[in-house]
Amino acid sequence: MTVLIDRPMWPAHGTVWSHLVSDASLDELHAFAAANEIPRRGFDLDHYDVPARRYDALVAAGAHPVGNRELVLRLRASGLRVSARERANRAEHPAP
Template sequence: MAVYVDRPLWRFAGRKWCHLLADSPEELHGFAARLGITRLSYQGPPKTSAPHYDITGLERSRALALGAVACGREEIVAVFRRVRVPNGKWREQTSLAARAGRKRAAGS
């Protein structure tokens, strides 16, 4: 499991912004919390199909210091494709997977 950041290329409100993504929603939210980024900054289904946070260049530097993987354009696009949720069904898929895991653990 890993957390990924691309280069800060997009300008908004006088800052350059980039994306913070992770292999799992739990890892994404946990890492964002370690950076001090509130859940209000989260971007995910149904607003967007790829769960992520938009972060500033300064937050990116801190993310890299905490172990995030720096990605170029092609790499971050591959991560977006891997973690995106078809039709905004992330919560449903996550809960179905969790239920299936609990059933297997219980021996059902």
């Protein structure tokens, strides 16, 4: 079980962002996020978006830095990846 983080490179809201994922379970991901005071609002179906200023602290807390390609490959291999089609479907039909 591993929590992975890619380099901050995704621009939005005046900063760049990393993705934080688990290659084992969403429970592991949520536990790691909670232990590191990452707000639940940062969760986006299969990952947390985290600002660049948090990157070093999350690595120090045990997140393994990987490239964005490896992050996606490992997320897919885990079966936790939410596809673009699933994202669009959920956006069109949100849960009550």
